[in-house]
Amino acid sequence: MSLKTINAAPGFQDYLPKEYQDLLEDGPFFKQRKVSELGSFKEVIEEHPMCSGCAMTLFIRLVYLGLPSLEHTVICGTAGCGRLAISQGAVPFIYGNYGDTNAVASGLKRGLDIRFPDTPKDVVVMAGDGGLADIGFHGVMHSWFRKEKFTTIMLDNEVYGNTGGQDSGMTQKGMVMKMAPTGKKFEKMDMLGLAKTAGVAYTARIAPTNPTRVANTVRKAVLIAREVGPTFIQAYTSCNIEYAIPTPKVMDDARDVEKDRYGFVEYFSDDAKAYWEESEKERKRLRKAEKK
Amino acid sequence: MAQVKESSYAVVPGPEGILPPAATIMGVPLPEEGEGLVEGKIVNEAEALEKAAIALLTRKNATLFPGPLVLWGWNDHTNDKAKYFFDVAHELPGIRIIPMPDYRPIYPKIDPEAVINPCHPNLTIWHNKIEACVFIGVHCHYANITLRMVRAGTNCYTIALCAEAGHEDAMCSVPNFDIEKLVRFRDAIIKVKKNGIKPLYEGKGIVPTGWAQISRLSGGNIEKPEDESVGAGVTAAFAHELETGLDETAE
Ligand SMILES: Cc1ncc(C[n+]2csc(CCOP(=O)(O)OP(=O)(O)O)c2C)c(N)n1
Ligand code: SF4
Ligand SMILES: [Mg+2]
Numbered sequence: 001m002s003l004k005t006i007n008a009a010p011g012f013q014d015y016l017p018k019e020y021q022d023l024l025e026d027g028p029f030f031k032q033r034k035v036s037e038l039g040s041f042k043e044v045i046e047e048h049p050m051c052s053g054c055a056m057t058l059f060i061r062l063v064y065l066g067l068p069s070l071e072h073t074v075i076c077g078t079a080g081c082g083r084l085a086i087s088q089g090a091v092p093f094i095y096g097n098y099g100d101t102n103a104v105a106s107g108l109k110r111g112l113d114i115r116f117p118d119t120p121k122d123v124v125v126m127a128g129d130g131g132l133a134d135i136g137f138h139g140v141m142h143s144w145f146r147k148e149k150f151t152t153i154m155l156d157n158e159v160y161g162n163t164g165g166q167d168s169g170m171t172q173k174g175m176v177m178k179m180a181p182t183g184k185k186f187e188k189m190d191m192l193g194l195a196k197t198a199g200v201a202y203t204a205r206i207a208p209t210n211p212t213r214v215a216n217t218v219r220k221a222v223l224i225a226r227e228v229g230p231t232f233i234q235a236y237t238s239c240n241i242e243y244a245i246p247t248p249k250v251m252d253d254a255r256d257v258e259k260d261r262y263g264f265v266e267y268f269s270d271d272a273k274a275y276w277e278e279s280e281k282e283r284k285r286l287r288k289a290e291k292k
Numbered sequence: 293m294a295q296v297k298e299s300s301y302a303v304v305p306g307p308e309g310i311l312p313p314a315a316t317i318m319g320v321p322l323p324e325e326g327e328g329l330v331e332g333k334i335v336n337e338a339e340a341l342e343k344a345a346i347a348l349l350t351r352k353n354a355t356l357f358p359g360p361l362v363l364w365g366w367n368d369h370t371n372d373k374a375k376y377f378f379d380v381a382h383e384l385p386g387i388r389i390i391p392m393p394d395y396r397p398i399y400p401k402i403d404p405e406a407v408i409n410p411c412h413p414n415l416t417i418w419h420n421k422i423e424a425c426v427f428i429g430v431h432c433h434y435a436n437i438t439l440r441m442v443r444a445g446t447n448c449y450t451i452a453l454c455a456e457a458g459h460e461d462a463m464c465s466v467p468n469f470d471i472e473k474l475v476r477f478r479d480a481i482i483k484v485k486k487n488g489i490k491p492l493y494e495g496k497g498i499v500p501t502g503w504a505q506i507s508r509l510s511g512g513n514i515e516k517p518e519d520e521s522v523g524a525g526v527t528a529a530f531a532h533e534l535e536t537g538l539d540e541t542a543e
Binding site: 006007008009010011012015016017018020047049084087088089090093 | 358362363364365366370371373374375377378389390391393394396397398399400401403406407
């Protein structure tokens, strides 16, 4: 496999559908695009069948923007709303069985490192709160304890959205849901605390209110995972259907929830901090050199 | 040598019904090197190539479906193979080319003029009224399910030119399909034409399809697919043991 992958074989370019021609000519491969460039280049996701206004779709779009090298990335997902959009992206996607994502990603990352020792290949798990904190919990925790070098992104809509409103471990205590009519009985799980305990190199909690921050956080998490160890992003991505948030109010809700209990926090292990500071310095130096 | 050479099950154009059995379950074996598989029976390679050539020359709106393994120039081998793919295409008057660039479940909207997708290949075949097709460069696990879906819902004669073991679920298949076999396939097409098979679309070149999207090739000159030859009412809803319907009261 090589960078040539993203080229049609001779003679075939004209037979490709327009979407693919645009991806080849003006896609986000081989260069890091910025939020300010959205709308001016061909994105890897064309359309999706998720509910209109779903905050998760906005977040997923921003994740694609933040990934540092799309052409060398494999995303692992599972059952849940997010995969309906993620599987449409022009980035390799592996559908693990519900609960298997982090085990699949562990094997995949190790295999890619053996197969391509000279090219960093990024593996990113992106799945729901139910998929990661409930049914996939043991796989997530063990991948962290084993220090597997990939990023886990939790699309935390605080509910089983795809199956119609059961409470998950990440649902807030007391929340009444369609299929939790007497209210959630237990506290929201502290996945960030668990990640720290398990030795995760970088963790972040984020809401999709600031697109540049989302893209930068994703980029940071993936680069740290590449060099240091497991990273984890817990993202508030409201389910406007199960939480009855009117579509035009989805971003208002995100801002309110962010202010109330989902503010941006990030945590670096010592190794991750040292690596990140050093690589930031290096990037600044390169930018300066480029300007000259 | 394969142990089983014969099965009473014929892999023929459908529509075979909602749930056709996998041909392998019906005892259809895979061809070995030097062999081909035609409608569930092992034949020699030359015979299989000629059967494929005749289907593509004589059935309506015949189409080549290049898959990711030939479509993308991901190594020197695929870049070389592309040339021989087009050599074959140029021997088939009126042939259409519709790519399967990847296996993303294109959803909610597929553009069946421009693309074929393994999750619903029948849509592309119905829409373009394709009665013979070639799958080439499609990974086996997707080709298998695609071929069954096509057999289930369409009257299309499927040909799988497979780089690996061949496909029982295609009406015609040849294994280990490398550049040499592409050359032999081109020669087989030339031979059957010489032997008197008259191409249905004599005198035509490659017909650009997905016209809305590849106007660069067609120059806006749109050629709609011809109506299919199988009319309504000929199709079976179920095949084989399902023909009589399921006994819903059975325990
Ligand atoms: C092993 C297994 N158990 C149950 C299911 C059914 N299932 C599909 S999606 C889903 C819930 C998804 O919730 P979450 O992971 O939070 O994703 P969301 O839809 O909320 O984004 C469940 C239980 C399944 N597909 N596999
Ligand atoms: S059910 Fe909820 S999470 Fe799923 S697509 Fe709809 S709004 Fe989004
Ligand atoms: Mg959820």
